[in-house]
Amino acid sequence: MKAALISMGSKSSQMTLQAMKKYFDSVEGIDLRNMEVMVGGKGLSILYNGKPLQKYDGIYAKGSFRYAPLLRSITTAFYDTTYMPLKPNSFTLGHDKLLTHLAMQRNKIPMPDTYIVSSRAAAKKILNQVNYPVILKFPQGTQGKGVMFAESFAAASSMLDAIETLKNPFLIQEYIETEGSDIRAIVIGDKVAASMKRKAVFGEKRANIHAGGKGEPIVLDVHTKKIAVNAAKAIGAEICAIDILETVKGPEVIEANLSPGLQGITAATKIDVADKIAKYLYERTKEFVEKGKTTETSKLFTDLSIKGGAEQQIVSNLDFRSDRILLPKIVTNITKFDEGQEVVIKAQKGKVTLEKP
Known part of the structure; x- marks a missing residue:
């Protein structure tokens, strides 16, 4: 089977790419920045370095939030x-x-109280009502970037001056004291393939590894694992990272990451996360391909009024290649033989049969 990894070429992507090569017959790493989408009356055309992207059995596409429209277009095609x-x-x-939290709320995923505001005036009203400290977040951003901590109304108000210049909605979120950990x-x-507790460095509220946080392995209870899996399903992702706070009310989800770094959690847990991702991609791709073959054969049977599993007689002229x-x-569609498969061939004058051993 053929697979492709569409990414920005990060270290984590390279780890996944190498792991995929252990499972797939062919794997290609594709730089997202060199891809284009052509939209026309005949549908979508995906180009890579100016040429149509070839057909793959499986594609794992991921990348920065800046490329979200491109990634959506590619996967739609x-x-x-x-x-x-x-x-x-x-x-x-x-x-x-913003949309992540709306998806979580719609699917009843526990999360901190979060306000979505679009103007300074609206934000001021909220800031006059909430308990401090609070977290202010930009809609986009990864690795802890775009996340601000305000200890008081005055501090939050000063941050609004900078936020307002962007003319975009933003989040005001309840701050939950966890001693700088998540x-x-x-x-x-x-399944949750790996999990770690991240601890922020002294003086820092963000526990992200890229913000200097340190990770250590942690075994999650069944309830927390279920919340993580359901959170991933809420945004339609089979592979992603879910960030969770341990609160007195129970685990609460604060963020999802579609393109998580793997070095930190691999080092902390000693789990080969890239290999687990690659193996899962292979197994799911195989299921997808086999399901497609079954669907195609079933359609063929229906079109020809053939009952699946029944022996059929086909009258045809012989075709020789050399x-x-x-x-x-x-015959190939009905028998479901695969290339390279071992079969028993019985032949005599005027008759030939093929069977699985």
């Missing part, structure tokens, strides 16, 4: 014919904190 762990709308939901869970399918007999395509 291939979603029906290629296995992809991230649905097209994942990039819209997962790369925008939990990062890597969700792969219906000195070899080439069977009709319909």
